[in-house]
Amino acid sequence: MSTSPDRSSLWGDQQFLLLAAARTISVLGNGFARVALAFAVLGLPGATPGRLSLVVACQALPQLVFILIGGVIADRMSRARLMVGADIVGAAAYAGLAGLVLSGHAPLILLCVLAVVAGTATALFSPAMAGLVPLVVEEDRLQEANGLLRVCTNSSLLLGLTLSGVAVAWIGAGWALALNAASFAVSAFLTTRLRAPGRAAKGSSGWDDLKEGWREFTSRQWLWVVVAQYAVVVAALNANVGVLGPLLAEEDLGGATAWSVIVAAQALGTIAGAGLAARVRVNRPILVAVLATFPAALPIALLAASAPVWLIAVAMFSSGITSDLFGVLWSTTIQREVPEEALSRVSSYDWFGSLAFAPLGLLVAGPAADAIGTQKALAGCAAVIALATCAALFSPQVRKLTAPPRPGSQHMPEATPPAATSRTVDEETA
Structure with a gap:
């Protein structure tokens, strides 16, 4: 492992700065919305947990259903322009939710419709964002850019989640949702300032484009293998964070306070991990990324063993570091290896596959805890993560795909002696 050579900072690049600012402000608003939407629905007359689940599901489902269309x-069009449109739609949806909540009259059907609109905006935005970064940043600085963007968005999300409870208490859930709508509007304005190229009109149909994207996706073994791995990993992580972890915290660790400490430790770890990933250079990025998944199983195993809160928090901090190391190496490799004209479609298949089982993880977690106990269910999640990661390592392309040489390098990565490669991986995942 090495760090990147000294070069002029990306913060001096106006286009990158605009992109980072837009994402930071938008994610800050989303941090508010995660808490504000729940309290807004629960604060309405006749509210029940079932109503909250329905509204949240209406927001989440379109993100999976429409991601491939996105x-x-x-x-097929300017990615920056699509992001602006998605931000405007998201701003309108959250402004509508805010208006309903502030009026005190919020029919369930209207809440669900606006939640669907907000989720659809996210489905359109995410693939465009994944494909825009290579149009703004030079290829040899993609990893640095992805790392810095994650530092900004992780820090912003943590700040948003931290301040959201205070905002809801001081100004109310409706006004907190209005702040999120405003953040989308600011993000849209900043994105309009980006000088991203447009796209030539295509003679093919959308269905043909979708099939072409599928061919690009399936032609790379390392790509579909890791997406299959993460379909399982994300389901297990969702079960832990959404259901099993809070259950065990309530049963054995002292309740919400202990769980908040554990979750905050992971959030801090993601910030540190993104900063690290912006600078490290590895010869085999997909191998390192897959190996970096193993630490995600450790805090879940410690929860299953009813370990002390401080030890679980340390493990969560470490898993936060490695999860963002994975994220930056993964995003950068896709941006380098997939043709730019197909990048958003391939990224949408990545999103779709990785999230395919996420609702299932939440659905079965509660019944599993009732049937075999929370600790055994957590142990099962840890084992599933470890087994899926081991299975991914059987792929030759996962183990052998190499990064391009760094600027000024005299040797191709393939020429690295085996012993040196082993040290690089060991250092990277330590």
């Missing part, structure tokens, strides 16, 4: 559209 990838096709993003590869």
Whole structure:
């Protein structure tokens, strides 16, 4: 492992700065919305946990259903323009939710419709964002850019989540949702300032584009293998964070305070991990990324063993570091290896596959805890993560895909002696 050579900072690049500012402000608002939406729905007359689940599901489902369509559209038009449109739609949806909550009259059907609109905006935005970074940043600085963007967004999300409870208490959930709507509007304005190229009109149909994206996706073994791995990993992580972890914290660790400490430790770890990933250089990025998944199982195993809160928090901090190390190496490799004209479609298949089982993880976690106990269910989640990661390592492309040489390098990565490669991986995952 090494760090990147000294070069002029990306913060001096106006286009990158605009992109980072837009994402930071938008994610800050989303941090508010995660808490504000729940309290807004629960604060309405006649509110029940079932109503909250329905509204949240209406927001989450379109993100999975429409993500592939978002990838096709993003590869057929200006990605920056699509992001602006998605931000405007998101701003309108959250402004509508805020208006309903502030009025005190919020029919469930209207809440669900606006939640669907907000989720659809996210489905259109995400593939476009994944494909925009290579149009703004030079190829040899993609990893640094992805790392810095994650530092900004992780820090912003942590700040938003931290301040959201205070905002809801001081100004109310409706006004907190209005702040999120405003953040989308500011993000849209900043994105309009980006000088991203447009796209030539295509003669093919959207269905043909979707099939072409599938061919690009399936032609790379390392890509579909890791997406299959993460379909399982994300389901297990969702079960832990959404259901099993809070259950065990309530049963054995002292309740919400202990769980908040554990979750905050992971959030801090993601910030540190993104900063590290912006600078490290590895010869085999996908191998390192897959190995970096193993630490995600450790805090879940410690929860299953009813370990002390401080030890679980340390493990969560470490898993936060390695999760963002994975994220930066993964995003950068896709941006380098996939043709730019198909990048958003391939990214949408990545999103779709990785999230495919996420609702299932939440659905079965509660019944599993009832049937076999929370600790055994957590142990099962840890084992599933470890087994899925081991299975991914059987792929030759996962183990052998190499990064391009660094600027000024005299040797191709493939020429690295085996012993040196082993040290690089060991150092990277330590």
